[in-house]
Amino acid sequence: PGQVESDASLRLGAPTLRTNLALVRAVREANPDACLVYKPHPDVAAGLRARGKDEQQVRDWCDEVVTDVAMGALLEQVDEVHVLTSLAGFEALLRGRLVACYGLPFYAGWGLTQDVEPLPRRRRRLSVNELVAGTLIAYPTYVSRRTGRYISPEQALDELLAWREAAGRPNRAWQQLRRTVLRLTVARP
Structure with a gap:
C-alpha cells in the first residue's frame, strides 16, 4: 500500500526506503515473478494529499494499481503485504497475512513481520493478541x-x-x- 510521502512516519520511521516507488521497486526486485498489486493512499487517490514526486512511475513496476477496492477487502485477496510504515501492515497481521516491513512501524520487530530494517531495541517476541492488547487496550x-x-x-x-x-x-x-x-x-x- 502507498503512503503519503510527506508524512512524518516516513521521515522518522523509514531509514532507507522513503518513497512509494522505492518500495514497489524493492518488492519487484525481490519477487520478480509475483503478481504485484499497488494501492495508493486513499487521500492521494482522492487528490486530497500530494502524490509523491515519482509516484506515477509505480505503474511501471507493478501488475495492477487499484483505487476502488477497500483495503480490508483487498487484504482478504492477497498472500502477503509489503509496507514502509503503513497501518495496512497491522491490518494485514490481524488477518493472518505475511507482512514485510521496509520501515519501522510500531508493529515491526516483535517477531510477527519480516523486517528489512533491524530493530535492536526490541528484544522480545509478541503474539498478535499481545500486540493488539498493548496497542488497542493497554496503551491508549x-x-x-x-x-x-x-x-x-x-x-x-x-x-x-x-x-x-x-x-x-x-x-x-x-x-x-x-x-x-x-x-x-x-x-x-
Whole structure:
C-alpha cells in the first residue's frame, strides 16, 4: 500500500526506503515473478494529499494499481503485504497475512513481520493478541464523545458503533462537495 510521502512516519520511521516507488521497486526486485498489486493512499487517490514526486512511475513496476477496492477487502485477496510504515501492515497481521516491513512501524520487530530494517531495541517476541492488547487496550486512553470523560475500550467501541448507526449513509452529493473543497484547500501540487 502507498503512503503519503510527506508524512512524518516516513521521515522518522523509514531509514532507507522513503518513497512509494522505492518500495514497489524493492518488492519487484525481490519477487520478480509475483503478481504485484499497488494501492495508493486513499487521500492521494482522492487528490486530497500530494502524490509523491515519482509516484506515477509505480505503474511501471507493478501488475495492477487499484483505487476502488477497500483495503480490508483487498487484504482478504492477497498472500502477503509489503509496507514502509503503513497501518495496512497491522491490518494485514490481524488477518493472518505475511507482512514485510521496509520501515519501522510500531508493529515491526516483535517477531510477527519480516523486517528489512533491524530493530535492536526490541528484544522480545509478541503474539498478535499481545500486540493488539498493548496497542488497542493497554496503551491508549479513550475519551467519550458524549461526556468528555475517560471510558473503557469496550465503551469506546459501543460509542463508535452507535455513532455509525446514527449517522446512516452520508448523502453522496455532500460527500462529493466535501472532497472537492478538501482537494482545493488541502491538496498541494
